[in-house]
Amino acid sequence: MRILVSALYCKPNSGSEQAYGWWWVTELARHHDVVVMTGSDQRPAIEEALADRTDLPRLHFEYVTSLVRQSPSGTEQRFERLAQYLWQLLAAPRARQVARRFEPDVAHHVTSGTWRQPSCLAATDIPFAMGPLAGSERLPAGFAKAFGREALLRDRLRGAAISVARVDPLVNFSLRRSKAIIAAGTHTKHEMQRRFPDKIATFSQVFRHPGVAPGSVRIRSWTPDEELRIVWVGRIVPSKGLQILLDALSDPRLPTLRLDVLGAGPERERMEALTHALGLEDRVHFRGHVDHVELFDTIHSGHLFVFTSLQELMGQALSEAMQLGIGCIVFDYSGASVLAGSNGAVKVPIRSPQLASSDLADAIVDVIDNNSIDELSRMALDRFAALADDGTPQERMERLYRFTLGETK
Numbered sequence: 001m002r003i004l005v006s007a008l009y010c011k012p013n014s015g016s017e018q019a020y021g022w023w024w025v026t027e028l029a030r031h032h033d034v035v036v037m038t039g040s041d042q043r044p045a046i047e048e049a050l051a052d053r054t055d056l057p058r059l060h061f062e063y064v065t066s067l068v069r070q071s072p073s074g075t076e077q078r079f080e081r082l083a084q085y086l087w088q089l090l091a092a093p094r095a096r097q098v099a100r101r102f103e104p105d106v107a108h109h110v111t112s113g114t115w116r117q118p119s120c121l122a123a124t125d126i127p128f129a130m131g132p133l134a135g136s137e138r139l140p141a142g143f144a145k146a147f148g149r150e151a152l153l154r155d156r157l158r159g160a161a162i163s164v165a166r167v168d169p170l171v172n173f174s175l176r177r178s179k180a181i182i183a184a185g186t187h188t189k190h191e192m193q194r195r196f197p198d199k200i201a202t203f204s205q206v207f208r209h210p211g212v213a214p215g216s217v218r219i220r221s222w223t224p225d226e227e228l229r230i231v232w233v234g235r236i237v238p239s240k241g242l243q244i245l246l247d248a249l250s251d252p253r254l255p256t257l258r259l260d261v262l263g264a265g266p267e268r269e270r271m272e273a274l275t276h277a278l279g280l281e282d283r284v285h286f287r288g289h290v291d292h293v294e295l296f297d298t299i300h301s302g303h304l305f306v307f308t309s310l311q312e313l314m315g316q317a318l319s320e321a322m323q324l325g326i327g328c329i330v331f332d333y334s335g336a337s338v339l340a341g342s343n344g345a346v347k348v349p350i351r352s353p354q355l356a357s358s359d360l361a362d363a364i365v366d367v368i369d370n371n372s373i374d375e376l377s378r379m380a381l382d383r384f385a386a387l388a389d390d391g392t393p394q395e396r397m398e399r400l401y402r403f404t405l406g407e408t409k
Contacts, residue, residue: 001032001401004104004128006095006121008066008087009111010038012049013292016316018042019209021111022049027393029059035102037091037120039066062098064091081161084112089170091120099124106401115175115188116165122174129201129404130174131182136162136191137311137334139239146353151238180404185312185335201403203396206319206339206387212296217325220377222303228368229258231302231326233295233317234309236265241308241331243274247357250278253365257283260298264289299324303373304364310350312336322384327376329363331356344383346376 005028010021021038028034038046040063050056067083067090099107107128109119114135121128139147144155165171175181180201183192193200222228230249234240242261249257261271261284268286275284287298299305305321305328312318312335319339321328328345330336337347348363350356367376402408 001106002102002104003028003032003034003401004095004098004102004107004121004124004126005034005036005110006088006091006107006119007036007038007110008084008091009042010036011042011045013045017111017113020113020316023209024108024110025059026053026056028397029056031394033058035060035062035098035104037062037064037095037098039087040064041066062094064094081117084114085117088118088120092123095120095123099126106404108401108404109174109178113184115181115183115192116161116168116171118168118170118174119178122170122177127179127404127406128177129180129182129400130178131180131201132184132203133181133192134185134188134312134335135165136187137185138162138187139310140333140350142353143310143356144238147238147243154238179406180400182400186338187334201400203400204387206384208388209292209320209323212320212323217323217381218300219381220303220326220373222371222373224368224371227256227258228304229260229302230304230306230364231260231262231299231321232306232308233262233299233321234307236261236263236267236271238267239309239311240265241310241356242267242271244356244360245306245308246271246274246278246280246284248361248364249280249283251358251361251365254361254368257364259284260302261286262288262290262295262298296320296324299326302326304329304367304376306360306364307331307336307345308360309336310334315339319384322380323388325377325381327367327373328380329360329367331360339387341383341386344379 005025007021009017011018012022025034025036043063046061067086104126107121107126109121109130113132115133116135119130138158139155144152181192181196181199182201182203183189236242272286275281299321305326307315307318307330310333315336318336330340330345330347331350332347333350346363348359
């Protein structure tokens with residue numbers, strides 16, 4: 001097939017959406033002719049990677065000027081959402097040109113993954129899929145206020161943005177023009193199913209990361225005479241919930257844990273100050289933004305992966321941790337809960353902001369008391385295998401595009 005892909009974020013050796021975009025297009029190019037429209041700031045890394053990838057002669061890129069660059073750490077920048085929106089408008093004329101020249105059979109809007117922005121592909125007459133898309137997720141009731149004034153403002157602005165997007169003519173035109181929508185995150189799934197029930201496509205978003213060698217995965221074990229090592233990965237912003245974990249580690253029942261915090265963000269200074277206020281500075285290590293090699297090495301050396309984000313479509317870091325065989329603890333909320341399923345991780349209930357830290361501490365204490373590190377490790381690997389083995393990536397993609405072309409239901 002000839003496939004046109006819109007992937008504003010598509011970058012090798014990166015995380016989050018950039019990694020997802022890169023994985024998607026390189027998998028497609030194994031069996032199809034692929035043209036990818038992406039941001040101009042992705043170009044240096046893509047060209048460097050392609051120079052070493054002789055197996056991808058069918059993969060080609062069209063670069064459209066990026067208005068705001070995403071930082072290497074993935075930290076959201078000012079006006080980034082507006083820049084993403086405007087990029088789609090700038091890319092629309094180029095999409096029409098590429099469509100006339102390339103004559104694709106089908107198209108796919110992969111990133112950025114939110115339904116609240118239009119797609120440049122809507123300017124063409126090609127049948128196209130959108131997703132995975134999030135955009136409707138918000139913090140649980142009361143948490144924005146508990147995280148501070150800035151978090152409350154962000155959450156209210158997000159609510160306003162959702163309301164505006166629902167009546168935005170360009171957004172609605174793109175959704176109506178699409179033939180298939182992959183909705184991710186429980187709130188977005190509910191909204192898209194209500195509005196476009198005949199367009200909802202099923203697709204497992206879990207993929208095997210090329211940086212994880214099969215022989216490198218091992219079942220974790222731990223003995224009480226060892227220091228228990230916890231790993232946390234994410235952008236340091238209120239919605240990621242690091243504050244909850246730090247409060248939990250101040251529980252007197254958890255005196256000897258080590259926490260590695262991998263990630264950067266505008267809340268880092270405040271979280272470091274909280275760490276000192278709680279007397280945890282000798283046990284909590286802020287590592288900043290790290291590359292994937294160091295990230296995987298750190299996860300490999302850990303015993304538990306605690307994922308506290310409360311506003312996720314899925315949680316790429318959680319998926320990678322499960323693939324690496326580290327036992328996981330997550331909140332029973334949004335995309336992380338869906339990814340973990342009924343038996344892939346320990347799920348902590350979301351009852352209130354006041355109880356979140358104590359409930360999380362209880363969950364960690366329970367793992368220690370029952371010495372269930374190895375059991376959780378097996379659970380993570382089994383859950384990941386069940387999700388990732390839903391056919392090969394090519395088989396999953398073929399099902400999606402047949403649905404997009406109206407060949408299957």
